[in-house]
Structures are given as C-alpha cells and as structure tokens.
Amino acid sequence: MQIKAGIALINEDLEIIKDVCIEINDEGIIESIGKGSTCNNYIGNDNIIAIPQPANAHVHSADNSFPEYGIDKNLHELVSYPDGLKHKLLNSLSYNKLVSGISSFYRTAYSLGLGLVVDFREGGGIGCKASKEASKDIKDMDIIVLGRPGNDFPNNCDGLGISSPIDYDENYVIELSRKFKPSMTHIAEDEETRNNNDFEIAMKSDFNALIHGLYLRNDDFEILKNKNVYLIFCPSSNLWHGKKFPPIDLSLKYNIKFAIGTDNASWFIPDVYREAYQLLLYLRLNQIKGEEIAKEILKSLYINGYKAVGVNPKIIKEGMPSHFLLIDGYSSSIINSLNLYNSIVKRVQKGFITYRVDKNNLIKLN
Structure with missing residues (x-):
C-alpha cells in the first residue's frame, strides 16, 4: 500500500517533510518514505497531512x-x-x-x-x-x-x-x-x-x-x-x-x-x-x-x-509498524500554513481526520 501526502511528520524528532510517498509492505511495516513522485498506485493526494497517532x-x-x-x-x-x-x-x-x-x-x-x-x-x-x-x-x-x-x-x-x-x-x-x-x-x-x-x-x-x-x-x-x-x-x-x-x-x-x-x-x-x-x-x-x-x-x-508508560511511540518511521493519521490539509488550511507546528496544534480536530492507517488497514473516520 502506498500513501501520498503533501506533508508528513516523520521520525521521533517530528521532522517536517513535504511531497512524500509512504510505502507499507504486506506485513504492515513502513518500508520506505520517499518523494511523492515515487508513488504510482496510491491513496491520498498533495493536500493530505500524515501525522502520528497521539x-x-x-x-x-x-x-x-x-x-x-x-x-x-x-x-x-x-x-x-x-x-x-x-x-x-x-x-x-x-x-x-x-x-x-x-x-x-x-x-x-x-x-x-x-x-x-x-x-x-x-x-x-x-x-x-x-x-x-x-x-x-x-x-x-x-x-x-x-x-x-x-x-x-x-x-x-x-x-x-x-x-x-x-x-x-x-x-x-x-x-x-x-x-x-x-x-x-x-x-x-x-x-x-x-x-x-x-x-x-x-x-x-x-x-x-x-x-x-x-x-x-x-x-x-x-x-x-x-x-x-x-x-x-x-x-x-x-x-x-x-x-x-x-x-x-x-x-x-x-x-x-x-x-x-x-x-x-x-x-x-x-x-x-x-x-x-x-x-x-x-x-x-x-x-x-x-x-x-x-x-x-x-x-x-x-x-x-x-x-511515560514504556510503550514505543507510534511514529512515522521506516521499519516501524504503520500507525498514523491522514488529515485533510486543504479544509483545515494546514497545507498552506507558514508555521506548520503551530498550525497542526491548532487545527487538527475530529472533522479533519479523514483516515487512520493501522498496518495494512485504512479506516475511514470522516
């Protein structure tokens, strides 16, 4: 499964990367995080924001x-x-x-x-x-x-x-x-x-x-x-x-x-x-x-x-199990934000969470 996103927060440092293709293998592991151009049979688009599950x-x-x-x-x-x-x-x-x-x-x-x-x-x-x-x-x-x-x-x-x-x-x-x-x-x-x-x-x-x-x-x-x-x-x-x-x-x-x-x-x-x-x-x-x-x-x-409870964070990282959220970046205006971290804190809310990704499962939330 391939997920195309305009912006993703990746790794434990929550690095912002733009124009990404997240590839998930048959075992539900994130195999690669590459440029959006590498996606060929994908879900998502350039207005999607991929963020970890909190x-x-x-x-x-x-x-x-x-x-x-x-x-x-x-x-x-x-x-x-x-x-x-x-x-x-x-x-x-x-x-x-x-x-x-x-x-x-x-x-x-x-x-x-x-x-x-x-x-x-x-x-x-x-x-x-x-x-x-x-x-x-x-x-x-x-x-x-x-x-x-x-x-x-x-x-x-x-x-x-x-x-x-x-x-x-x-x-x-x-x-x-x-x-x-x-x-x-x-x-x-x-x-x-x-x-x-x-x-x-x-x-x-x-x-x-x-x-x-x-x-x-x-x-x-x-x-x-x-x-x-x-x-x-x-x-x-x-x-x-x-x-x-x-x-x-x-x-x-x-x-x-x-x-x-x-x-x-x-x-x-x-x-x-x-x-x-x-x-x-x-x-x-x-x-x-x-x-x-x-x-x-x-x-x-x-x-x-x-x-705090000894559980591995569900971050977006190569080699990690796939657990993250897809946000409607267009309706929330996050995709055009000049201050992305502030924008994600302020604008992520239930109505903008379109999907949750859990391993090979894509669950529609809105």
Whole structure:
C-alpha cells in the first residue's frame, strides 16, 4: 500500500517533510518514505497531512456512564475516595453497564485517532477486568489499564494508578509503586494535598508519571529535572473544577517531560487535540511562543505519552509498524500554513481526520 501526502511528520524528532510517498509492505511495516513522485498506485493526494497517532496519557473511562454529574459540587465532593459522589455512582452500576460505558468511551477515543489510552480504573482487579472486556473488540489502539488496590488487584491490571499518595500508608505506596509498573498518581492537585507532602512521598516511590501537579513549587521542579519522571497535564479538567492552569511554563523552563490527558470521561471526551491547543494558548498568553514551543507540545502527544508508560511511540518511521493519521490539509488550511507546528496544534480536530492507517488497514473516520 502506498500513501501520498503533501506533508508528513516523520521520525521521533517530528521532522517536517513535504511531497512524500509512504510505502507499507504486506506485513504492515513502513518500508520506505520517499518523494511523492515515487508513488504510482496510491491513496491520498498533495493536500493530505500524515501525522502520528497521539496518546491520551490520563483518563478515567468508567465515568462515561454518568456524564456531567454533580456540576454544582467541588472536586473533593465529586471524586474523593471513598465517599465522593463518583464512587457512589460507580458502586451503583451493574457490571454490564460499567463495561458498556467504558466500551463506548474507547470507541470514541478510536474515532479521534488515538494510538494509546492510559486508563485509571477504580475497583481493584474487577475494575481492570471491566476495561479488558470493554476493549476486546478494539483493534490497533493500545489501552494501558492502571488499577488501584482493591478486590482482586492486580489481576487484569497493567500497572498501578492511585488517587493520591496520602490516601495510603507511605510504606505501602512505596512498595506498590516499585512493584507494579508503570505506576502513576495524582499529585499537588490542590494546596491541601501538596501541604500534606504528597510530592515527597511520590518522589520516594519512583512513580513513572505524576498527574496534574498544579501546586508544585519551584523547588519541586528543581528536584523533578533530575528525575526521569513525566508530568501529565489535563487543562480542561483543571479549569472545569476551578483549579489552577497546569504549570506548562515551568515544565518548559526546567526541561521536564510532559504529556497530555483528558481526565474524567464524565466531563470530557478524549480529545487531546483540544487540550494541546489550550496549552499553546496559555503559553502565548505568557509570551512563550514560537515553532519550537508548538513542536514540544506535539512531542507531548506523539512521543511522551507513550514513553511515560514504556510503550514505543507510534511514529512515522521506516521499519516501524504503520500507525498514523491522514488529515485533510486543504479544509483545515494546514497545507498552506507558514508555521506548520503551530498550525497542526491548532487545527487538527475530529472533522479533519479523514483516515487512520493501522498496518495494512485504512479506516475511514470522516
């Protein structure tokens, strides 16, 4: 199979090349990336943009069964374990209803072109089992299910995902995080948890990634820059719940690796493109701008979200399995952009994603 594109983002550096022919062999491997003139029996045209499949590095899929619940309540009332409204609603669901809601969420993520979803699942091993059942018909989108302590944990779980290090005994958190990889936790989501030393416990526990980090201090970033730990930012969620905007500016200043998530499915569809755009807008508001800034945001989608959980990024590269998206560059105007990285962050959205390519399969999305 040959794919012709006017522009492609290739290799892990997301190099921009123009007028390309991507040739995929019978095993679904990218055999060559050449000039467009080498294509002879192809799909696509000069207005197509070929981009990698992004990762959504943090979701709570089970919330999809009760969208927009508790809009009059604060974050603590909604999600605190075990008495938050969320957990009461989860406990009220039948197992089949739970699986159905998760499955619907995963299908939405697939239709948005995601290559990876990292899912925090409540309910111990039973919660992880529900995700495995919900994903059994999803092909070519990786789903990493991070469970938390509970009934039948760690069966069916791919790693550990806990609400906060201060929800458990410190030594137990350290033991869990070092034993079950990948491991993630929410951190510094409000001032109270930060003041209760959630960051210090997380640093002792060797988590692979920390989620939110809204109230991290400058000294914390000094510590983080010497650690191989990722920050996961969910800007829409933080704004919806009346918290701070994620510290994307400090992450860039201290060269901290970051990725992007959409958080709870009850309030947000898994649209990481929208989250990336918000990060770009916030940085511009703070006079941090340019093509290299937009490129770093794209790397958070296409590279870092995968590496945070030890998965190979689904990049467009010779010798790699074929997993990428084809964007309508004409309708989105990306094809004529003078600043392509900024344009891709701002203009890629569901309506412009025409196909997802998975090995030898071409799946029409719009």
